[in-house]
Amino acid sequence: MSDLDRDPVIRRAIDELRRIPPVDPSAVRRIVEAAASARVTPADEPTLIGAPRPRLVGVWSVAGLAAAAAIVGFVARGVLTSRSAGAVRTQQSVATAVSPSVMRTAGRSNADVLPVPRQFVFENKNARRISVVGDFNNWNPASAPMTRSSDGTLWSTIVPILPGRHVYGFMVDDSLFTLDPREPNVRDPDLGVTGSVIIVGRP
Amino acid sequence: MMRRAVLIAGIAGCFAQRVVAQTGSPVLAGEPEASAQIAKIFGATEQKGLPTGPILGMVGYGVMLHSPPTRIVAAVQNVASRLEVARDALAPHPTMLDIEAGEKALSCKASADELRAVRAVSANQPLAVPLAVLSQLIVSGVPAKRAAVIVIDVMKRGASQTQLLALGNAVDSDVRNGTQALSALDIRTRGLNAVLAPPAAATAAQGLTTGSVPKKP
Numbered sequence: 001m002s003d004l005d006r007d008p009v010i011r012r013a014i015d016e017l018r019r020i021p022p023v024d025p026s027a028v029r030r031i032v033e034a035a036a037s038a039r040v041t042p043a044d045e046p047t048l049i050g051a052p053r054p055r056l057v058g059v060w061s062v063a064g065l066a067a068a069a070a071i072v073g074f075v076a077r078g079v080l081t082s083r084s085a086g087a088v089r090t091q092q093s094v095a096t097a098v099s100p101s102v103m104r105t106a107g108r109s110n111a112d113v114l115p116v117p118r119q120f121v122f123e124n125k126n127a128r129r130i131s132v133v134g135d136f137n138n139w140n141p142a143s144a145p146m147t148r149s150s151d152g153t154l155w156s157t158i159v160p161i162l163p164g165r166h167v168y169g170f171m172v173d174d175s176l177f178t179l180d181p182r183e184p185n186v187r188d189p190d191l192g193v194t195g196s197v198i199i200v201g202r203p
Numbered sequence: 204m205m206r207r208a209v210l211i212a213g214i215a216g217c218f219a220q221r222v223v224a225q226t227g228s229p230v231l232a233g234e235p236e237a238s239a240q241i242a243k244i245f246g247a248t249e250q251k252g253l254p255t256g257p258i259l260g261m262v263g264y265g266v267m268l269h270s271p272p273t274r275i276v277a278a279v280q281n282v283a284s285r286l287e288v289a290r291d292a293l294a295p296h297p298t299m300l301d302i303e304a305g306e307k308a309l310s311c312k313a314s315a316d317e318l319r320a321v322r323a324v325s326a327n328q329p330l331a332v333p334l335a336v337l338s339q340l341i342v343s344g345v346p347a348k349r350a351a352v353i354v355i356d357v358m359k360r361g362a363s364q365t366q367l368l369a370l371g372n373a374v375d376s377d378v379r380n381g382t383q384a385l386s387a388l389d390i391r392t393r394g395l396n397a398v399l400a401p402p403a404a405a406t407a408a409q410g411l412t413t414g415s416v417p418k419k420p
Contacts, residue, residue: 113298113300113329133267135257135260135264138256138259138260138263139260139263139264139266139267140263162300162331163300163329163331163332163335163364164300164303164304164307164331164332164334164335165304165307165334165335165338165339167264171267177267177268184342184375184379186342188264188278188310189281189310189311190261190274190277190278190281190282190310191261191264191265191268191270191274191275191278192274193264193268193270195264197339197342199332199335199336199339199368199371199372200335201332201335201364201365201367201368202332202364202365203365
């Protein structure tokens with residue numbers, strides 16, 4: 001067992017992910033009935049020039065039913081989870097995972113209020129921890145931690161950001177605010193401090 | 204030791220964004236007077252139906268950079284005022300994103316007139332990106348009026364968000380490499396205009412989409 005496996009939080013996460021979702025038997029029955037009624041026989045199938053292809057009907061039927069049952073299980077689990085947790089809580093957790101700004105615009109159908117994934121890359125060999133902080137995550141260092149590359153020089157993360165102009169920077173080792181050398185910088189007129197700027201739009 | 208340091212850093216980083224559940228107001232730890240003032244501004248902004256995210260963001264920014272509380276309060280007050288101006292300039296139905304983008308444009312020295320002019324292009328078009336590019340051009344050194352004219356022109360000619368962003372980024376890059384802002388804007392606008400519909404065609408197309416008949420010359 002590795003160190004990671006011994007960590008109680010990681011163990012809990014693994015256990016949670018391993019849990020088999022409950023399957024609603026009535027939903028499975030409905031799908032099986034629907035599949036049976038919509039079943040295509042060789043006579044129904046349009047014939048092409050040449051001999052018909054051999055088909056592994058039995059194997060594919062079983063595989064299809066298994067896949068359908070799995071989908072139903074996941075859907076049923078999602079519905080049950082959201083019901084038990086409450087719709088508001090679910091909405092909040094999704095919005096929090098995306099961006100604080102999304103909460104303010106949740107419920108709009110306009111595609112322009114959907115966040116756009118944006119990758120941040122920063123070079124630093126010596127840091128132990130780096131995160132992206134900006135007006136898109138209320139300058140919260142815990143919101144967007146970066147991951148170190150395998151060679152240990154580049155840090156990166158992808159943050160969903162709403163379209164518009166955003167000021168940000170990198171928090172190195174929880175204490176040093178650093179600008180992005182790859183992007184332009186701008187001085188905030190109110191606080192008199194400098195931050196990096198990106199403009200996000202829909203591709 | 205390490206865990207303690209992380210915990211302290213986490214608390215320091217998070218308390219700026221902390222929203223007291225009962226009041227829904229941001230607070231500055233250990234600064235009751237400044238907290239009260241910020242809470243008052245926050246409450247008033249919320250009551251007016253304006254977005255409060257920029258206020259929380261400004262508090263977080265100020266605290267993270269150890270700005271003096273008085274300066275944070277003043278900054279928050281400025282943000283609140285600009286949000287109101289932006290909402291009015293982008294009437295009749297600005298989205299929260301539009302208002303936030305308008306506030307940022309105002310902070311970059313755009314005027315309410317320029318915001319109104321951009322809004323006039325289309326009552327329903329999302330303005331976050333056009334206003335962001337307007338801000339970027341102004342920060343790059345283009346006079347606000349000229350920047351607004353260009354943004355409005357390319358919007359009318361059907362420029363996509365990507366094309367608008369590319370224009371702003373190209374001008375910004377040129378300026379950082381030593382080109383004068385207006386020269387950069389002129390050159391880059393010519394490049395964009397080459398791929399956009401000519402003004403007359405764009406107007407006709409807009410007329411067709413709204414169901415009206417284009418006027419004969």
